Amino acid sequence: MTVVCWMPKLVLQKKSSSPLDILYDKYDIYNQRKEDNMERLLQRVSTAEAVVNYFKQQIAEGKLHKGDQLPCEKELQQELGISRFALREGLARLRALGIISIAPGKGAVINGDVNPVSLANVFFPLRAGNDPKYIDDLFVARNLIEIECSAMAATNWEQLQLDEMDELLDQLHEALGDSTRYAKLDYRFHHLIVRMANNIFLDKIHELLHSQLQELILQTVRERQHRVLSLQWHQKIAAAIRQRDGETARERMRGHLRACRDAYCAPVHKHGEAGEG
Known part of the structure; x- marks a missing residue:
């Protein structure tokens, strides 16, 4: 599923303040400064891409470190305010980028090294x-x-x-x-x-x-x-x-x-x- 930079559920209605709300708000502010034209403003960002950007930001800001284990899917869904499908797609992209590793029964862990295979x-x-x-x-x-x-x-x-x-x-x-x-x-x-x-x-x-x-x-x-x-x-x-x-x-x-x-x-x-x- 693809949504506009402000997610109707998360931003326009302002019913929650999940981390992805903040991330989408940042996209909104950036886009408003970059281009006043409404058509250009509505740049489309998938929920999965927002998940990837969120965790990359967490790592860049030092909030996540090498070896840190992410919460279970249910907790992440609640924290980010997204569907299970969108979360899994985002995690799959993070894994493809080599940012996380996913082991059966152990969940997702932040990698501390580049994975050349990926x-x-x-x-x-x-x-x-x-x-x-x-x-x-x-x-x-x-x-x-x-x-x-x-x-x-x-x-x-x-x-x-x-x-x-x-x-x-x-x-x-x-x-x-x-x-x-x-x-x-x-x-x-x-x-x-x-x-x-x-x-x-x-x-x-x-x-x-x-x-x-x-x-x-x-x-x-x-x-x-x-x-x-x-x-x-x-x-x-x-x-x-x-x-x-x-x-x-x-x-x-x-x-x-x-x-x-x-x-x-x-x-x-x-x-x-x-x-x-």
Whole structure:
């Protein structure tokens, strides 16, 4: 059900003062200031959307925190003055956005972290039409994130992360005969470096690009010779990070990603190796 910004039940009749009343009133005031034309004033906002905006506002104002459990549906209905259907639709949208998690028998809980799964398809429409600019822009985005993160990782790494990096290098060596497995490990190695940079925004942006980067990496390690070269670059980058040499780590990552671009553009030769087409 869709209603105008002031809900007849909640605002016009002024029979209640639920949190959504206040939220709709704010929309009214904003719209009145923005445009005097009545037709423009009646911007339509669904009840479910108002529920989403309400809880986002509660989080922004510090009234809800990570791990907080929301009241049961009956209490929320009474508090917000809306139907069960509208409430469930609003909660479903919050869950799709990754703002809350809903567990059977436990209700809804405020998340404290971004859920990449909920955003996995954000960039999918960009792939439509096989526009060459898609690949160009993806390489540029990867360079901007990973090159600088390599330098930051050299300053911020922790011993457990360094141990994980060494383990990944061993696994990459073992996977040289399997392009699919190597590509998966390759992404994990690069994402580990981003995590070592210790910047939550860069970490989540890189994680958000997982499916795009995974597909891109697979295309750059189709040939065994490219996987061997990739591993050599990984070992050089890891050595610079371990020595806390940020400038060298940055330049080696730059060289590695340049080689990845060359490998992507190289022709494919069939070898019949495991994991290769």
